[in-house]
Amino acid sequence: MxxxxxxxxxxxxxxxxxxxxxxxxxxxxxxxxRINLAALANESQDEFIVKYRDGSAQRSNAATLERSLSSAATGFAGKGKALGLKHLRRTALGSDVVRAGRKLDRVEAESLMRQIAADPNVEYVEPNARMYPTATPNDTRFGEQWGYTDADAGINATTAWDISTGTGVVVAVIDTGIVSHTDLNANILPGYDFVSDATAARDGNGRDSDPSDQGDWFVAGECGRTYNSNSSWHGTHVAGTVAAVTNNAKGVAGTAYNAKVVPVRVLAKCGGSLADIADAITWASGGTVSGIPANANPAEVINMSLGGSGACGSTYQAAINGAVSRGTTVVVAAGNNNGNAADARPANCTGVITVGAVDSAGARSVWSSTQKSNYGAVVDIAAPGSNILSTLNAGTTTPGAESYASYGGTSMATPHVAGVVALLQAKATTPKTPAEIETLLKNTARAFPQTPDQPIGVGIVNAKAALDALGGTPNPGTQTYSNGTDYNIPDNNTTGVSSSIAVSGRTGNAPSNASVTVNIIHPYKGDLKVDLIAPDGSVYNIHNRSGGSADNVSGTFTVNLSSEALNGTWKLRAVDAAAVDVGRIDTWSITF
The missing domain is CATH 1.20.5 (Single alpha-helices involved in coiled-coils or other helix-helix interfaces)
Incomplete structure (x- = not known):
C-alpha cells in the first residue's frame, strides 16, 4: 500500500x-x-423517578421497560456488588418509580442517573427524594393565637370574619394525616393515605382510604438521626390553623373556620417520598391517580407545610402545574433552615405561593440558633409562625388524648395564608385563579413593622384588606328582620304552620349569639312546639311543649347559628299536636 x-x-x-x-x-x-443533579442530597438514595417519553415502548410495554432498567444497571459503575433496578409503580404523571438493589451515595446515584438518562427515550430522571415537616415544635403553650389580631404582625382575621368565614371552600392539607380532635372533626372531609411504604406508614398496608396519622416517631439510628423523636401530629396542628371549629366555646379558632379540610397523608416515619407527594397533589386537586378512587371534594387550596433541599425538579413541577391548571392554589412553606428558599423545594417551584414566618413583633421568626425562617426572592409573603397555638395530640408515639400546643415554623405560617385564600374564594363571585389570588395577597399585604434582616416577601398577609380588595359589599352590621303577619296555628295537626323571613345582601355566616324574638298567642302553650328553620333546612328548637296551662310563647331566645349562611329564607314553625285550643303566630323577628 x-x-x-x-x-x-x-x-x-x-x-x-x-x-x-x-x-x-x-x-x-x-x-x-435530563438529569436533576441539583436534587441530589448528601443522604443515601435508592429510589428514582424516571419519565419515559410519550409514545416510547417503555411507556406501553413492561418487558421493554424492564430491559431498559436492566441495561442501565449493567452499565452502572458503582462500588461494591452489582446493582439491580426494580420497577415499583407508575405515578399519576406517567413517570415510573424504580428502586436500586441497595443504597447509593451521591457519586453512585449520579452515575446511575447518567446511565438511565443515556436511553434517548428518557425525558428526565431524578431522585425520589424525601420531604419532611418544616415545623419546629415548642412544648410551651403561650401566645394564644396572637396571629389573628396582633397589631404589629397579625393577619386581621377578626375583622375579615365579618365578611367571610370560608364557607363552601375545601382546603387539602398534604401532611402527616390527622388524628381525631373534637375541636376539628366537624370540619374534616374524607381524605386519603398516599404513603406507599407500609413499614413507614405503620398501618401495615401502604396506600389506603384512611388518612389517620399513625405517628412519625423514631429512635436514634433510624432516619439517619442520632437522637430519638416523638410523634409530631404535624398535620393535625396545621389543619387546626386552617379550620378549627370556632364559636363553640372551647379550644382554638381556625383561620377559615367554616371551610372544610381534606387530610392527605404523605409524611410518616422518616418523612415522605417525592413520588407519593406528587400523586397526592394530583389527587387533592381533582386529578386522576391510577388505582385510587377520585377525590369527591377537589380542593380549591392545597397547603404543603413540608419540604426538602434541592431544585424543584420535573416531578414536583409537573404535579404543581397540573393542580394550578385545575384552578387549585398551592401554598407552601419556605423552610426553617435560615437559608435561601431558592435551595428548598417545593418553596422554589414555579406557580406556588411561598410563605415565610414572622414573630409577634413582625421580625423574621427565629426558633433556635440554626432554625430561622428561610428567606430570599422566591418567598412571596409572610405570616405568623412563632408560638402558634392549635389542635394536637398528647401521644408521644401512637395517638393519645387530644390536646393543644404551640408550635413554631414556616409550617405554622403557611396554613394562615391557605386559610386566607379560603376566605377569598368563599367570597368571590366566581373562583379566582391561583395567579389572581397571589397578586391579590401581595397587593394587600401589610407592611412589616420593622424591616426584616432578610427578605421574606412583600409583607404580612392581611385577610381583611385582601377581602376588601376583592370587591363586593361587606356585611352591614347587626340587623333585625321581622314578620308581623298573623298565621293561624291549626289545631291537632303535626305539620303546623310556618312564617318566613327572607334575608339577602349579607355575606358569611350567622353569629353564635343570634337573637330570635317570638310572640305566639295561645291559651295553653304546653301544646306547642316551636322551631326556627334555617335556609338549609336545619332545625333549631325554641320551645318544646313545656309550661303546661300557661298562655302564650313570647320572649327572646339566643341561638347558635354559626354554621348557617346568613342569606336565604328563615322560617318559624309552630305545631299544636293536641286538640281543643287554637292560637296564632302574631309576630317574630331574628337579629344577626
Missing amino acids: SDRSMRAMRKHALAAATVTALSCVAMSAFAAD
Missing part, C-alpha cells in the same frame, strides 16, 4: 473517531439536561 493511501486511511479514521467522540459528547450533554 502506498504512503498516500495510508495517509488517506488515517485521515478517514481520524474523522470517524472525531465524529464518534463528538457524538458521545453531544449525547452526554443531552443526557445531562
Whole structure:
C-alpha cells in the first residue's frame, strides 16, 4: 500500500473517531439536561423517578421497560456488588418509580442517573427524594393565637370574619394525616393515605382510604438521626390553623373556620417520598391517580407545610402545574433552615405561593440558633409562625388524648395564608385563579413593622384588606328582620304552620349569639312546639311543649347559628299536636 493511501486511511479514521467522540459528547450533554443533579442530597438514595417519553415502548410495554432498567444497571459503575433496578409503580404523571438493589451515595446515584438518562427515550430522571415537616415544635403553650389580631404582625382575621368565614371552600392539607380532635372533626372531609411504604406508614398496608396519622416517631439510628423523636401530629396542628371549629366555646379558632379540610397523608416515619407527594397533589386537586378512587371534594387550596433541599425538579413541577391548571392554589412553606428558599423545594417551584414566618413583633421568626425562617426572592409573603397555638395530640408515639400546643415554623405560617385564600374564594363571585389570588395577597399585604434582616416577601398577609380588595359589599352590621303577619296555628295537626323571613345582601355566616324574638298567642302553650328553620333546612328548637296551662310563647331566645349562611329564607314553625285550643303566630323577628 502506498504512503498516500495510508495517509488517506488515517485521515478517514481520524474523522470517524472525531465524529464518534463528538457524538458521545453531544449525547452526554443531552443526557445531562435530563438529569436533576441539583436534587441530589448528601443522604443515601435508592429510589428514582424516571419519565419515559410519550409514545416510547417503555411507556406501553413492561418487558421493554424492564430491559431498559436492566441495561442501565449493567452499565452502572458503582462500588461494591452489582446493582439491580426494580420497577415499583407508575405515578399519576406517567413517570415510573424504580428502586436500586441497595443504597447509593451521591457519586453512585449520579452515575446511575447518567446511565438511565443515556436511553434517548428518557425525558428526565431524578431522585425520589424525601420531604419532611418544616415545623419546629415548642412544648410551651403561650401566645394564644396572637396571629389573628396582633397589631404589629397579625393577619386581621377578626375583622375579615365579618365578611367571610370560608364557607363552601375545601382546603387539602398534604401532611402527616390527622388524628381525631373534637375541636376539628366537624370540619374534616374524607381524605386519603398516599404513603406507599407500609413499614413507614405503620398501618401495615401502604396506600389506603384512611388518612389517620399513625405517628412519625423514631429512635436514634433510624432516619439517619442520632437522637430519638416523638410523634409530631404535624398535620393535625396545621389543619387546626386552617379550620378549627370556632364559636363553640372551647379550644382554638381556625383561620377559615367554616371551610372544610381534606387530610392527605404523605409524611410518616422518616418523612415522605417525592413520588407519593406528587400523586397526592394530583389527587387533592381533582386529578386522576391510577388505582385510587377520585377525590369527591377537589380542593380549591392545597397547603404543603413540608419540604426538602434541592431544585424543584420535573416531578414536583409537573404535579404543581397540573393542580394550578385545575384552578387549585398551592401554598407552601419556605423552610426553617435560615437559608435561601431558592435551595428548598417545593418553596422554589414555579406557580406556588411561598410563605415565610414572622414573630409577634413582625421580625423574621427565629426558633433556635440554626432554625430561622428561610428567606430570599422566591418567598412571596409572610405570616405568623412563632408560638402558634392549635389542635394536637398528647401521644408521644401512637395517638393519645387530644390536646393543644404551640408550635413554631414556616409550617405554622403557611396554613394562615391557605386559610386566607379560603376566605377569598368563599367570597368571590366566581373562583379566582391561583395567579389572581397571589397578586391579590401581595397587593394587600401589610407592611412589616420593622424591616426584616432578610427578605421574606412583600409583607404580612392581611385577610381583611385582601377581602376588601376583592370587591363586593361587606356585611352591614347587626340587623333585625321581622314578620308581623298573623298565621293561624291549626289545631291537632303535626305539620303546623310556618312564617318566613327572607334575608339577602349579607355575606358569611350567622353569629353564635343570634337573637330570635317570638310572640305566639295561645291559651295553653304546653301544646306547642316551636322551631326556627334555617335556609338549609336545619332545625333549631325554641320551645318544646313545656309550661303546661300557661298562655302564650313570647320572649327572646339566643341561638347558635354559626354554621348557617346568613342569606336565604328563615322560617318559624309552630305545631299544636293536641286538640281543643287554637292560637296564632302574631309576630317574630331574628337579629344577626
